[in-house]
Amino acid sequence: MDADDKDVGQAVKVYKALGEPTRLKIALLLADGENNLCCSDIGGKLESVAGSTLSHHLKQLADCGLLNLRKDGTYIFYSVNRDMAQKYAPYLLK
Amino acid sequence: MDADDKDVGQAVKVYKALGEPTRLKIALLLADGENNLCCSDIGGKLESVAGSTLSHHLKQLADCGLLNLRKDGTYIFYSVNRDMAQKYAPYLLK
DNA sequence: ATCTAATTTCGATACATATAGAAATATAGG
């Protein structure tokens, strides 16, 4: 596996993460303004998504590098990594 | 469903199309240079993908608006729609 | 009309994944 393949691998992860309605909405929420939102904030803005499901989606978005996260007590605040968004999916940004 | 939702719907389709290794490779092949390739050309550049599978992938890439296509006899030549790529996935472009 | 090549459609199968509820973990506060 050379460098190109590796990059393709990451791009696939990014696009797979964004290619699902709930996750894309989460990404758009997080890209919108400078809001840093925690898991339950996001849950409040979506309709009827179980916490465990949300956690799974956030993990996928974070694992591909699309999200920055900051721990604060029991909370984890998420925001989009703008460099990644710029490179792979500027559609996310204003 | 309002205009925003509709746009999210298209974006999901685009990212879902790109979020699969074979399809992303196809998109990169088609974005690379001004090559217009037909289905069998693409098959020749990938390893062991059945024609029916290739057809399925190309349909998905075309249906979300990522590809331009030009029929010529029994051939169909594909290229990427650069406006779409610019908007959703500039990573595809040089 | 027949033949050949390109592509799509159909049917089946195996694998991936989105989802939820319940249990587990982590962390702050009393």
Add this chain to the structure above:
DNA sequence: CCTATATTTCTATATGTATCGAAATTAGAT
């Protein structure tokens, strides 16, 4: 320590999808 809250992990299930081979379709060439 105990409680409450935030988040994750576990387990199960239902749906989605990537893949192929075979059959069907399409369009040019002989």
